Amino acid sequence: MRPHYRSCSDSELWTAILAGEQPAWRELVQRYKSLVYATCTYLGLSQAEAGDVFQQTWMLLYQRRHQVRNPDRLSAWLVTTARREALHLKGRPGRALSERSPVELTDPAPDPEQELLIIEKQAKLEVAISQLDKPCQAIVQAFFFEPEDLSYEEIARRLGYAPNTLGAKRRRCLIRLRKILESLGYLTERKPGREPLI
């Protein structure tokens, strides 16, 4: 049994799951719990409905684990399945999410398919960020995820660093982040819809 599932790529994690290693399954749930939940909430499900879809999505993945051909695309599979289950729950199994009424077409909100892709990518990024050490997490958070665009001086003051050292620190953290993203297989670009998910 491997002790460090956190640093495993999805493929490695999947191999361990198929070998019956339950901690690997737990890590996978931890890794993508927010992705499945965010998909449910984005689709406008109530809390009770989201709970159903959340459990059902994981249950289906486990039941169909031997049919998974491309474990690198587990995150995409989870989004697609959660969306399908949400539509099924709403009694509209045949309706594609991108089908919008004429009124909705004037809505400037992003295309749902596109938004779900962004949620999937964000989940991967959050997984990688969670594997950084705490100071790096704070730097990445302050630079990229604070609601306001803070200046170097403000960020340095908040984090307790000298302003002139912050640029180099940020770079080191981003390099570390890139390495984690690479090791998790998240920096490999794919053409959407070209490869079978399962």
Add this chain to the structure above:
Amino acid sequence: MTDRRRKRTDRHLKRKELLTAAGKDQEMTGHLRTCEDCREAVSLLRAFRMAGRLALPEPPAGWVTAASEIPKRTGRTKTLAQVKALLTFDSWLSPHLVGVRGLKTTTERRICFEAGAYLLDLRAEKRPEGWRMVAQLAGEKADQAELVAGRRVVPADPGALFQWSSARPPSEISVRVGDQNIKVPRLSWKRPRKT
């Protein structure tokens, strides 16, 4: 010296400028040509344009625990003994008192079953968005049971409650508990005619 250094840090691009640079899929120019720090940031932002977004929401801890334990619950490979449940109560079949009318008789239903040492109490409520179902199992290891309604598998919570929603109410329900698979008689959801 300090002033000169401060000036250099001031030249680092702010998030808005980094995002603008990341949006242009061109060669890095100007400040980016000479600053490795900002180049690294732009390069990552090109792959993940998430800056400024709120963190994804965390699901309730109980949901995560239930999902994490799926292999434990479904790992039982032995063949389960098939047990038929007997209907002991159905609110749609029981007569109403004279003069009692109301929507509750058609939008809510309570059905109870008995199977050996187990009791299953199922309540269904029709809501505008669909049916809300709550079932409770009483008996040994009831909190480790799994209810299968159609193709949906619902794990029991610590109180041995199963809760789920669906557009249509289920016609087939079974409960896996211990080494038994309790099969509930096929359910009809046609409302009984008034006599």
